[in-house]
Amino acid sequence: MHTRRLVKRSILGSRVYAPSPTGDGAPVTGVVQAVKQENRDASAAGARRSVYTVLMQDGSLKEFTEEEIAAGSKGPLKSSLKHSSSNGVSDSHKLEGGCRSPEAVDEQRPSEGKRVGRDPDTRSVSLLEQKRKVVSSSIDVPHARRSEEEVDMDKVTAAMVLTSLSTSPLVRSPPVKVSEGLSGSWKENGSAGPFTPSSNSSSGGYWSWSAPSDQSNPSTPSPPLSADSFKPFRVPSVGGVGSNPTGAEDPSLDEQDGSSLLFDEPIPRKRKNSMKVMFKCLWKNCGKVLSTTAGIQRHIRTIHLGRNCDSDCSDGEEDFYYTEIKLNTDSVADGLSSLSPVSSSVLSPPPPPPSPLQPLSHQPESHRPSHPSDSKEPHAGGNTPLSRSAPSALYLIHSDHAYQATAPVSIPSSSSNSSSTSFTPTNSFSISWQSPPVTFTGNTVSPTENQVFGEQRSQTISVLSSPPRATTALSRKVRGEGKKCRKVYGMENRDMWCTACRWKKACQRFTD
């Protein structure tokens, strides 16, 4: 990480002073053409130096160390743009005297100026972008070029764009393409070492590490889904960055990998607008889920990365510690709405929050979460106390799915309680709550009451993987016993059917 950070923001094109080649002490000016890192290996402690390739006035290229250049002026970084040196003479003046040297200077600077005003929108255009990304946002160097305001604005707008993009399922992919593009072509420059002397096009590593993995195929045509393109990028963050305090990111990543497969519509039949996007922290043992990128970034930044400052000083690193998950809000809605009678059947009053006068009074209590945040369902007849409080959003998600269960309607008017434990004082009906349709991780999803926080992650995964086609026995209306239009009129008189029957819907004429 350090190594490439050293390059800091590019000073390419900057005018610098260099020791006179003649040795007469009179400094000469030149334009930085390239920067190299010396002894990159031993960079850890310090003593790492940059070597600047400088285009001299006379058109020759020379290399100077940082110190040499610094000796010539007050340092390369300051020399070019704003005021610089000690004598108070403006830069331009010195240039007048020193080097009104040719095109090189004028050529370089405009191009460099481009970088400064970089537009967050261009994040999706990675190839172009990488040329501008010379100014890495992850650089912790005194802001020589960009004023604080610039940075702030950049972050803010970027955050806004990110948020808006990732909130809408339709437009989610763009922000991710950054990584996708960078990981491909940009990788070569990044890992091949220092910048090549190829003038101003110095491809900068936007993220300070190069992708060692070959998982990212350089020319991914157009992956529509973001989850995959996310993945290869996150992996290098483990080995490459080394900034992971715990150093144990792998498990979560693995799980992430596993679950990310589930992101892309496992279900052939997809429902419209039924997905809500959430963001889940991938930090080990965290798994916090928030609804906005800003929120999750803030969470990671403050909680895990230990950065106190607000969103301003973000370097984007948070992006790699959360992922995007989709929640099937639709099924949630279904489940909730199923509490009210779906069909005209008079049977089985659902455990209805809206009707407190129900005789089965104590039952609704435990069932009435009043908000979905109440954790596990009491399931079939389990008279669990309502004590459990589940603060985490995960529980919210989970219990939502639990509500998919509907009250089965199969009740012969007599007594036989069809399902397990009866909890109702009356014997005329029973309401059985089924375990949530989610069955992925086996242990956690089972109706067990013992919910541990540590299992949140798998909870989430199971949620993600939960097929909307829930436990069909419940969600599906039980087949009616009586005759239906089809039977009554027969296929030949199909026009006499009720419309529902004609449409293969639940018969409206002969309801059970």
Add this chain to the structure above:
DNA sequence: CATGCCGGGGC
């Protein structure tokens, strides 16, 4: 296999 019905798509 016939039937009932859900989810979804086309218009």
Add this chain to the structure above:
DNA sequence: GCCCCGGCATG
């Protein structure tokens, strides 16, 4: 919203 159909569960 009307209409139809694929597909699934059930008997």
